[in-house]
Amino acid sequence: MRTAVIVFPGSNCDRDAAHALTMVTGKQPAMIWHRATEMSTVDLIVLPGGFAYGDYLRPGAMAARSPILRAVRDHADKGGLVAGICNGFQVLTESKMLPGVLMRNAGLKFICKSVELKVARADTPFSNKYDEAASIQIPVAHHDGNYFAQADELERLEGQGQVVFRYCDNPNGSLNDIAGILNEAGNVLGMMPHPERAMGQNGDQGDGQLFFKSLLDAVG
């Protein structure tokens, strides 16, 4: 599997994502600077966590207007896989590649903890290695992860089965306990929790590994 990680000024999980991808695919991803306007063909693009542009204006808002986003969108339009993790999810909603917005956490504070997620769909390229309805432990670390969408949008999201991960104990006020969603085509995913921080190396259960292994499997 050929992969790429987009690096914005302020990204800070870019190296963590690269480490996880290398662990699972055996190959280092291409690290693409946000000013690049084109990139070689890959199977998966990861938009990493962090604070692109310092979260100024709104988290993800400025990064969504970075030159590289055009290439990311082209890749997605051709059916290529895109995973936005944490700040990457925020970039995807700000660029309208995913519906809804990520607002400030209901408790107004930054939250860093391991949370239990329910795998709502185990038949997507991002989750096919998980068991249907499995409970998994993945850490969250964000200030703005409170997912919101208009009622009709939310209805469509649910109706089309676009919710992939839900919180078992909602930490941030997200509607319908939403932790991760797909686009309509099913090839772009955004999630607030960090699977790259749950690779089993640090005394954790390693539940994030299957996220990356799912992608490996999907690409073949």
Next chain:
Amino acid sequence: MTQAQIITDEMVAEHGLSSDEYRILCEHLGRTPNLNELGICSVMWSEHCSYKSSRIHLSKFPTSGERVICGPGENAGVIDVGDGDVVIFKMESHNHPSFIEPYQGAATGVGGIMRDVFTMGARPIALLNALRFGEPDHPKTRSLVTGVVAGIGGYGNCVGVPTVGGEVNFDPGYNGNILVNAMCVGLTRTDHIFYSAAKGVGNSILYVGARTGRDGIHGATMASTEFDDDSEAKRPTVQVGDPFTEKRLIEACLELMATGNILAIQDMGAAGLTSSSIEMADKGGVGIEIDLDRVPQRETDMTPYEMMLSESQERMLIVLKPGTETQSRQIFTKWELDVALIGKTTDTGRLVLSHKGETVCDLPIAPLCDLAPKYDRPWIETPPAPVLEYGDLPDRDAVSVLSQLMSCPDMASKRWVWEQYDRHVMGDTLFASASGSDAAIVRLHDSEKGLAMTSDCTPRYVKADPFTGGKQVVAESWRNLIASGADPIAITDCLNFGNPENPQIMGQFVRAVEGMAEACTALEFPVVSGNVSLYNETNGVAIPPTPTVGGVGLIPDLAQRAGYFGACEGDSLYLLGPTAGWLGSSLYAREIEAMRDHAPPPVDLELERKNGHFVTEAIRAGLLHAVHDLSDGGLACAAADLAIASQIGISLETHDSLPNHGWFFGEDQARYLVCLPASRLEKLQKLADKADVLLTFVGEVGGKDITLGSARMNVTELTRKWEQWLLEYMESKHANGS
């Protein structure tokens, strides 16, 4: 040269210089300084920059050792952790700014300490912080906690360095002067260490990072005076941080370092452009010429005085190899940072500043550093504290005492705090604040080696007996590293005290330093970096003496890391080390009997060594399920930590001859609680016999209750109480009128 303004006595006093200091300055200049020069000299000679009251005592610390590559004097200390890796670390205070403006004060404290570390070539890999607030009922405490914690999180989370450990304590002694001590630990390679000594003549000086604004002017001088009721009017001198700029600065500097273009590099910390340029020139024995018109400026019409004294954050000064200017500038342009060539190194040994075509400052550099005042301030010994006889104390129900202690502000869970810190970014955190370990543990990336880090101080001991308290601070740091499975290597310190011009306070400082030095020597645990913060007083009331220690150790194989979360049903508990039932200055005395300032527990450094080495041996022999150092609250609180972290019951036996309070809650030093299955007892006893250490059976693991003698309490209930205090305190917005 400009000499427009006559310097009056008032101006000298406003700059915090004594009339003697001013006289010395004039003598060496052979003339009176102009205002710019006065400003520059005043910050260089401030307590904060010159360590004038502390230097002669700091020289008592042992600063070298097998693994020490660079001790105090540079931006941070450097230790060798093997295989070509080095660890660079330092702790620093940001007390005064944090009291005035908690969010920005704490945030810029984190930013500043990170710059000290990456300036030397290391990528920051961990942050810790030691926070001391006033009593919970004080009307300011809650908002200070809120602001400081948000500031630390806001900065560290954004930059993307995990905040893995620290301390949060409350004491009325900090009501008017909180302490915010931040520590940063970084990692690099032996051949990738950068120093600040400017080299050569005619080399370009590059300014990079944020623009210079009017924030923080005279921050160093503010940090060198006491507070009074008007201190909040000093808010404009607090700097404003921008972690996004810091993050780009780290990446850009590391990128530039990889090119080999750098001859010297220094961050602009306290006293900004002044101290960075002067220190670089002084260390390199060269002069520096700066054209202030080229300094990137955030505001219009800034004067030379303002530019030189600004403490705007996220700025660095670099001396470049000739011919590398263009390539170096491009790196910063890529990261969208301001960059400017502002001057050159010279052979004059002088700091020469020009502004709008005029020379506005021309000072000899060496005297500014060499002649910086150095005081042997008068001091008096703290009178010996009375010994608290445990026979004088009433007998109480041990379990209700335990519940009270575990839920008191100092002991209660700090979940509310650390859940606001990103503890896992960078992907190498094994143990952070939540994990049931005496130290935070971070993997050295892509290896099986780990770093253990801890921050410690027991101010109530230091206050009652500065010498013994000083020894204890170091010993506890050492024990915490041992109990996490590490070989302790070195410490950084952050010495927070009151006004050194008061002989009693100076006595606290001198004796605490001597105690620390003795322990550092005995435990082969040298000081490699540090910071002194004096004048921590408000309206003449000094803080409790608080010499915080940041310890770093190496875990050679992470499979042998240790903690206190692994207790299993049926395990036996053994106490290592002798117990006399020492209650003086204990948490028990303070919280239960409201008794303070009795003699603290004696510290036997030989015993510390012996017991510590035994624990290391037992951990590495794979004998222990859990191990915990005994500190605040003694045996019973250590056992409660174990029970809570492992979520299992524990029963402790009473002692044959000691009363319950002394046995369960005494704070005798050099002790550890170890937990292991019965099958390994024989091996452990053999090791103990060989090491000649005292191992006493104290209880068993199992069931759902914590039992002290015959009294018991459910572990779930104890956990709830322990978790609850801070959460409830922080959420109860309307309590005590704040």
